[in-house]
Amino acid sequence: DGGITQSPKYLFRKEGQNVTLSCEQNLNHDAMYWYRQDPGQGLRLIYYSQIVNDFQKGDIAEGYSVSREKKESFPLTVTSAQKNPTAFYLCASSPPGTDTQYFGPGTRLTVL
Amino acid sequence: GIQVEQSPPDLILQEGANSTLRCNFSDSVNNLQWFHQNPWGQLINLFYIPSGTKQNGRLSATTVATERYSLLYISSSQTTDSGVYFCAVALNSGGSNYKLTFGKGTLLTVNP
Numbered sequence: 384d385g386g387i388t389q390s391p392k393y394l395f396r397k398e399g400q401n402v403t404l405s406c407e408q409n410l411n412h413d414a415m416y417w418y419r420q421d422p423g424q425g426l427r428l429i430y431y432s433q434i435v436n437d438f439q440k441g442d443i444a445e446g447y448s449v450s451r452e453k454k455e456s457f458p459l460t461v462t463s464a465q466k467n468p469t470a471f472y473l474c475a476s477s478p479p480g481t482d483t484q485y486f487g488p489g490t491r492l493t494v495l
Numbered sequence: 496g497i498q499v500e501q502s503p504p505d506l507i508l509q510e511g512a513n514s515t516l517r518c519n520f521s522d523s524v525n526n527l528q529w530f531h532q533n534p535w536g537q538l539i540n541l542f543y544i545p546s547g548t549k550q551n552g553r554l555s556a557t558t559v560a561t562e563r564y565s566l567l568y569i570s571s572s573q574t575t576d577s578g579v580y581f582c583a584v585a586l587n588s589g590g591s592n593y594k595l596t597f598g599k600g601t602l603l604t605v606n607p
Contacts, residue, residue, distance in 0.1 A: 425597030
């Protein structure tokens, strides 16, 4: 099946630990994005990547890092520098030549 | 940055009723999308509609770009329509029409 997958669905970590969230797509989409959603709020853009080996900061990049070594994969690392990491994290991608974004199922991160 | 306001914040309907959700934005845009987030967190792309009118089954959307608003119509609502509806826009600026800014959403509850 084609689609966007995120793993794990739920993730628990201790404060001070780095954690990496996975995002994979087999849709041949060029652009990929990471968003954060807090309860009762809309989504906010963390990082985005238009092509392999290139990415840009979004509106709330502090405390996060990404890599884009393969077209299919765009992992997000939540570092210990992120002050309030507990949130719902959503990955999205866009087909070539369009701005329409399609979302994965999300990862709920809880930092204890 | 661009401001996106959605109304109403909450809406409760009886199954079979019709509804209109509104999205106001503060600047010219060339990318506007409506999403539905189901109770499990999955975001589904409903419409890509920077201008004009589109229909898909019981849902339709209209964007009046010159007046900076968009409307989402839901007719003959069903319990499966419940969830949060988000409007997201991107500025027409320097090729960054993929950097979406989300509103806070409208929480729709459809009762049987």
